[in-house]
Amino acid sequence: MNENIDLKLHVWRQNGPSDGGRFEDYTGYAKNISTHASFLEFLDVVNDRLILDGKEAIAFDHDCREGICGSCGVVINGQPHGPQRATTTCQLHMRKFQTGAEIWVEPFRARAFPVVKDLAVDRSGFDRIVQAGGFITARAGSAPDANEIPVPKTVADKSMDAAACIGCGACVAACPNASASLFTSAKVAHLGLLPQGQAERMKRAISMVGQHEKEGFGACSNHYECEAACPKQVSVEFIARMNRDHLKAQLTYVESAGKDGGAG
Amino acid sequence: MELRSNAPTGPIEKRWDQHRFDMKLVNPANKRKFEVIMVGTGLAGAAGAASLADLGYNVKAFCYQDSPRRAHSIAAQGGINGAKNYQGDGDSIHRLFYDTVKGGDFRARESNVYRLAQVSVDIIDQCVALGVPFAREYGGLLANRSFGGAQVSRTFYARGQTGQQLLLGAYSALERTIAGGKVKMNTRCEMVDVIVSEGRAVGIVTRDLVTGKIESHLADAVVLATGGYGNVFYLSTNAKGCNATAAWRAHKRGALFANPCFTQIHPTCIPQGGDYQSKLTLMSESLRNDGRVWVPRKHDDVTKDPRTLSEKDRYYYLEEKYPAFGNLMPRDIASRQAKFVCDEGLGVGPEINGVRRGVYLDFADAIKRDGKQTIAEKYGNLFEMYERITGEDPYQVPMRIYPAIHYTMGGLWVDYNLMSTIDGLFVGGEANFSDHGANRLGASALMQGLADGYFVLPYTVGNYLATKGKSKVTESDAIVKQTVDETKARFQRLIDVGQKGHQTVDSFHRKLGTYIWDHCGMERKADGLKKALAEIPKLREEFHADVKITGSGEGLNRELEKAQRVADFFELGELMCRDALERDESAGCHFRTEHQTNGECVRDDERYAHVAAWEWKGKDVAAREGNQVRHVEPLSFEYVKLTQRSYK
DSSP: OOOEEOOEEEEEEOSSTTSOOEEEEOGGGSOSEETTSBHHHHHHHHHHHHHHTTOOOOOOOOSOSSSOSOOOOOEETTEETOSSTTOOGGGOBGGGSOTTOEEEEEOOOOTTSOEEETTEEOOHHHHHHHHHHOSOOOOTTOOOOGGGSOOOHHHHHHHHHHHTOOOOOHHHHHOTTOOOHHHHHHHHHHHHHSGGGSTTHHHHHHHHHHHHHHTTOOOOOSOOHHHHHOTTOOOTHHHHHHHHHHHHHHHHOOOOOOOOOOOO | OOOOOOOOOSOGGGHHHHHHHHSOOOOHHHHTTOEEEEEOOSHHHHHHHHHHHHHTOEEEEEOSSSSGGGSGGGGOOSOEEOOOOTTOSSOOHHHHHHHHHHHTTSOSOHHHHHHHHHHHHHHHHHHHHTTOOOOBOTTSSBOOBOOTTOSSOOEEOSTTOHHHHHHHHHHHHHHHHHHTTSEEEEOSEEEEEEEEETTEEEEEEEEETTTOOEEEEEOSEEEEOOOOOGGGGSSSSSOTTOOSHHHHHHHHTTOOEEOTTOEEEEEEEOOOOOTTOOOOOBOOGGGGGTOEEEEESSGGGTTSOGGGSOGGGEEOHHHHHOTTTGGGOOHHHHHHHHHHHHHTTOOOSOEETTEEOOEEEEOHHHHHHHOHHHHHHHHHHHHHHHHHHHSOOTTTSOEEEEEEEEEEOOEEOOOTTSBOSSBTEEEOGGGBOOSSTTSOOTTOHHHHHHIIIIIIHHHHHHHHHHHHOOOOOOTTSHHHHHHHHHHHHHHHHHHHHHHHOOEEHHHHHHHHHHHHHHHHSSOBOHHHHHHHHHHHHHHHHHHHHHEEOOSOSSSOOHHHHHHHHHHHHHHHHHHHHHHHHHOOSOBTTBOBTTSEETTEEOOOHHHHOEEEEEEEOSSSSOOOTTSEEEEEEEOOOSSSOOOOOOOO
16 A cells, blocks of 8 residues: 655755755655655655754744644745645645656745745744734623624635635745735635624724735735635635725725723 | 642532632733733633733733644634533533533542533633634524534534634734734744742743744743643644643642543544654544444455445444444543454554554445535535545545544643642643543533633633732842753753764654553553553653754754653653553543453542642652652532443
8 A cells, every 4th residue: 555756855945034045955865755644744754864864854834734723835846835736735645746756845935934944934924914903802701692693604604715714825925926915815804704893894904904015925916826826725706805895995994083081 | 738629619600700709800000010921822822811911911922833823722623612502402501511520530620610611601702703703504693513422512613623713713812912012922932941939930931943042031920821742642633843841841840740641532533554654633523423433344344345345244333332322422432442343353444563443434324314515514624634645535435533642631730720739820721631530522622722711811810910919030030040041951961962862853752652652542551551661761761862963952943842842751751651550440531451341431439539640759850750749639529420421
């Protein structure tokens, strides 16, 4: 059942954001790899061999290895998360490669994603976009009964489609403009579709789109590479939705000027 | 040492209300004068940090991941329990309480469990308010499903990604409070020690994973929400980074570690494929609602295409042995039954070390009954994940599953206020031991994490601060420098050995995991545990003499991170075996083969109706016999009568 393959492997090594970086040829370390191993387990095997050879292991982000935490993500032969559709790097398995195949591995590249080391990049810009408005303000203890606000199933399902985003950043790496529109719009749509998210909907669209720009992500010019690369297949229709909300908000949203008076 | 649970007395349904009333409050204007450290940003940590910040406290939060959104709570698939009784099927707070105490095989504190069941209702409200897109009926109201071990439908879910959606809800609240300036978030930053001054936790020592810098952070209270220790086993369903270092370091500074042998095996994971395997993947046990578990009846059939076997050649062992619960048997029993049939040679899938370790989980009947569309709506993403990993299509061929270590009920001992035996050191979520006894029911981990974070810690930490006031320790105190220096020395020792060693960190971790799995896994027996207790210290010594770590202490060095975590796993793994040996009974997931009737646990309530909490006695040396002392917190059951669990 197990079958092993040999690969020609090139991996991007870069010792921090100020280092230039280069591809290293690790073909000698990439032989006899089980086709049932995941891509990250393949990198584990290569790392084990590098360490025993006295070399530093390749740094890459990973954690759950179940395709849900969004930590992992490298560009494999030019494709973020590699050749399999709707699949994170950790869920890609080596049976997708033939023996003798050439594999080039590099980090997600974008100005807003500086390299931390080797294949690991800094995606904290995503957190700051969420900080700008990717939430519904509801303090613990203040919520009404959960069934007080019915949500039509179709709306809940659509919201869930958007909420499925794992924040991996593949959309940015795939986009020729290094835009994070798919990421941002998924959060805008997830919350904006729900009745609970209406109160802050306009403010959210303005703030999040504004922060997206501040972080140095590019604009969307409808290439749709993001959707093709998205491991959760988040749809580009949410970008259109975000743009509508943003436009409407620019025309209608006024920051509240009301001041809380004293209680007497 | 007397362990005081500080649990209130009186009618159980009034205890939490009364306790909240009795607790001291901090004046709103004074809250901003207090600093609280939150370590970990999973459900308990993110919810706790956001809630404390919303109350007005200043919070410093830490996570080892690059973003708080990635904590392993995110991987929970099936759902979250809430005693809403929206289905009108007989659920109530008391029933959830009863099920949890019974499911935990009577090794949890009644007061804590009742509170958990009470706040479960508020959690669902809170999550919906935050925009968690739970599954809905066509009328727009919330949908529920039933889950392992329960006869009512009380589980709320968001497709197969409930943990993700609940965590993203808590994360969004956390990010809002970060934006508001009340939480200072430190990502890629790992807690590696706790600073204790005159018995009070006053801060932590962290290592910045990017720069390698080791430094101190001070506060008036410290909360650990750092998850469980399942990764002791190496192969587990935990994320690769999950570790026990924060809890273990707290233990070595005076926090008692309770019931370390209570570790849960999850019955529905994808079986191991080969020796390169880095983790095991869980398939939500909600699959057991519609999937039927079976193995071939005859040894000759185990390699045949399962679809060619007729009904009479299939052994639906759970349905046959337990007709009332069938495939929804609690996790521990479902897991052991899978092991039994595989040990008998009826397992399916690849043979590893002479045994086929896999059983079928078959959806053919469900697809025939409900249609492929309905099954795809419920489990689509799980089926896809299975196919990606195994290369087989579960719509066509039955899934193969096998148990794997999944959750740890044991953890740092805490009182009713979730405070450990170190003053001011609180522990929430999986990292504490408090609510699940010897076995956790499905969909209860998410409930407990959020209960602790949203609804318990914000009260009890406030009460502590109101009572104790601010910590007087400053950066210039000797204890701060001393703790930092000890941490630096510990890392330096690993770096020094690592330059000369010959074996990788992972190779040691795999060996440790194998010992623990073989002797302190699904089944334990005295001679096996004694063997493990003899072997683990030898392997640990070898680790400290021959581990190979390339790279330096400055900068990102994953091998060094792993090495210090594995060093702690060695000590914790040994304690697990000691605890398992000392607990000479079977209870829940702790199955001592000496104490059973036909594969089911036989408890010894006279001798073991208690929590075992271990106190570290040694200094910075490995745990030898006598380095830990076992203390006991007796458990009394006033509301749920002690009975032998029976699911027949």
